[in-house]
Amino acid sequence: MSESVIQKQSNNEKYISVKEALKTQTQLTQSDSPLLDCHLLLGQALGKPRSWLLAHDDYILSTSESASYFSAFQQRKEGIPIAYILGEQEFWSLRFTVNQSTLIPRAETELLIEAILDRFPPDTKKDHSKGRVQVIDLGTGAGPIAISLASERKHFKIVATDRSFDTLCTAQRNSQQVSSNKVVFVQCDWLTAFEDGQFDLIVSNPPYVEADDKHLESLKHEPYNALVADEKGLGDFRKIISSAEQKLRKGGMIILEHGYDQQSAVEGILVEYGFSGIEKLKDLNGQDRVILAYGPDAK
Numbered sequence: 475m476s477e478s479v480i481q482k483q484s485n486n487e488k489y490i491s492v493k494e495a496l497k498t499q500t501q502l503t504q505s506d507s508p509l510l511d512c513h514l515l516l517g518q519a520l521g522k523p524r525s526w527l528l529a530h531d532d533y534i535l536s537t538s539e540s541a542s543y544f545s546a547f548q549q550r551k552e553g554i555p556i557a558y559i560l561g562e563q564e565f566w567s568l569r570f571t572v573n574q575s576t577l578i579p580r581a582e583t584e585l586l587i588e589a590i591l592d593r594f595p596p597d598t599k600k601d602h603s604k605g606r607v608q609v610i611d612l613g614t615g616a617g618p619i620a621i622s623l624a625s626e627r628k629h630f631k632i633v634a635t636d637r638s639f640d641t642l643c644t645a646q647r648n649s650q651q652v653s654s655n656k657v658v659f660v661q662c663d664w665l666t667a668f669e670d671g672q673f674d675l676i677v678s679n680p681p682y683v684e685a686d687d688k689h690l691e692s693l694k695h696e697p698y699n700a701l702v703a704d705e706k707g708l709g710d711f712r713k714i715i716s717s718a719e720q721k722l723r724k725g726g727m728i729i730l731e732h733g734y735d736q737q738s739a740v741e742g743i744l745v746e747y748g749f750s751g752i753e754k755l756k757d758l759n760g761q762d763r764v765i766l767a768y769g770p771d772a773k
């Protein structure tokens with residue numbers, strides 16, 4: 475479909491069908507999945523699922539549906555991530571509201587959830603003489619880690635932090651919508667707001683991209699402070715790990731997501747601060763992605 479036809483349609487001078495609207499996919503040259511993007515945007519404009527679009531490709535869009543579709547399509551053409559246009563992203567089969575104050579939750583972060591659930595089965599409550607498992611998610615963003623854990627483990631008592639107030643407001647809304655096991659949200663700088671010896675589990679997917687990383691150009695719509703860390707991307711790992719040793723209870727675990735080429739550097743920081751029992755995990759693409767370890771007091 476030519477540019478001029480789209481222009482006319484967006485000015486409501488011509489009615490188009492679902493089939494014709496989907497042909498605009500050819501203009502999403504920078505997208506890895508242009509047809510899927512168009513399906514999602516059209517589905518949102520029409521308030522219909524993909525299955526309906528497939529079965530009704532001769533449906534003619536109303537003027538307001540057409541205007542809504544082309545407005546969203548234009549944003550996608552300008553490179554805005556589909557999750558920001560739709561206002562939501564799926565993670566751990568849950569729907570999270572996202573906006574430009576939050577990082578878009580990534581599929582690879584589900585590895586953190588799997589690793590934690592494997593090590594803290596549902597019945598561990600009985601093993602914890604002090605009651606519930608105390609968990610903290612540092613840099614929660616839209617809340618995918620904290621809220622997914624809360625939905626899976628009712629005996630987890632979870633605090634989630636972020637430095638950004640706007641981000642925390644979105645995370646809090648997500649918590650209210652998604653899980654009955656409520657998360658407590660705290661605005662602070664990493665672990666500075668907490669007393670020593672409080673947590674059984676510290677989890678974080680901190681910023682870990684280097685300031686001069688060439689991939690940042692393709693991430694320009696997401697918050698810079700959620701992505702970039704100093705010391706070649708390792709600065710926030712050092713800040714978190716150096717204070718984590720005091721904040722963990724005896725036997726407590728820390729688990730961190732990191733960049734594909736940072737595993738040995740993060741391992742070095744964990745060893746430097748006395749952590750042991752280190753385990754290293756790969757994501758579904760075979761990339762080094764997660765590291766976990768036990769606090770200096772662990773037996």
Ligand SMILES: C[S@@+](CC[C@H](N)C(=O)[O-])C[C@H]1O[C@@H](n2cnc3c(N)ncnc32)[C@H](O)[C@@H]1O
Nearest residue numbers: 577579613614615636637663664679680681700
């Ligand atoms: C890579 S994002 C991860 C977001 C979310 N946990 C996820 O996995 O989608 C890192 C988060 O850390 C937050 N952050 C950055 N510096 C921080 C600090 N000093 N203290 C607390 N949070 C911080 C950012 O605002 C951002 O939400």
